[in-house]
Amino acid sequence: MKPRVPVRDIPPERKALYYAGMAAGAIGLLLFVSNFFVIASGFDDPFAMRDRSGGIVARAFGGIVLMWIGGGMMNVAARGLAGSGLKLDPEQARRDLEPWSRMGGGVVADALDEIPAARRFVDDPSDRAVEVVRIRCPQCRALNEESDQFCGQCGGRL
Ligand SMILES: [Zn+2]
Structure with missing residues (x-):
C-alpha cells in the first residue's frame, strides 16, 4: 500500500482549467445568443440579412462548439483526468475524485454503492488504521x- 497523499482541495491548475472552461462556455453562449440579435436586426433589411447568413451559421456553430469544449474542460477540471475517464488509472481516479465526492456531499459515494468494485475507490478499508x-x-x-x-x-x- 502506497502512502496516501491526502487531497484536501482541487489542485490550482484544475481550478484554473475549470474557470477557463466556464469562460469558454460563457463566450460560446454569448456567441450563440448574439444570433438572435443579428436575426432581429435583419428583419427590416432582408438584403443585409442574406449577407449575414454565413456569419450566423459560423456564430451558431462556433458558439455550440465553444460551449461543448467549455463543458468538457469543466468536467475534466472537476473530476480530474482519471476521474472523468479520459485516463485509465483507478488509483489516480480515486485521488482525482476525492475532492469531487466531498463536494457532492456523498452523492457520488452513494451512487458507487451499487458497484462493489467501484466502492473500493471511495471507501478503501485498507486506508483505515486497524x-x-x-x-x-x-x-x-x-x-x-x-x-x-x-x-x-x-x-x-x-
Ligand atoms: Zn506462553
Whole structure:
C-alpha cells in the first residue's frame, strides 16, 4: 500500500482549467445568443440579412462548439483526468475524485454503492488504521489475542 497523499482541495491548475472552461462556455453562449440579435436586426433589411447568413451559421456553430469544449474542460477540471475517464488509472481516479465526492456531499459515494468494485475507490478499508491489541505471554513471550485467557504457545495463564 502506497502512502496516501491526502487531497484536501482541487489542485490550482484544475481550478484554473475549470474557470477557463466556464469562460469558454460563457463566450460560446454569448456567441450563440448574439444570433438572435443579428436575426432581429435583419428583419427590416432582408438584403443585409442574406449577407449575414454565413456569419450566423459560423456564430451558431462556433458558439455550440465553444460551449461543448467549455463543458468538457469543466468536467475534466472537476473530476480530474482519471476521474472523468479520459485516463485509465483507478488509483489516480480515486485521488482525482476525492475532492469531487466531498463536494457532492456523498452523492457520488452513494451512487458507487451499487458497484462493489467501484466502492473500493471511495471507501478503501485498507486506508483505515486497524488497531489490534495483542498481549505478550509472561512465560514464553508469544503474542496472543486480547480476548485470549491462556497462551496459544505454552498454555500459560495470561
Ligand atoms: Zn506462553
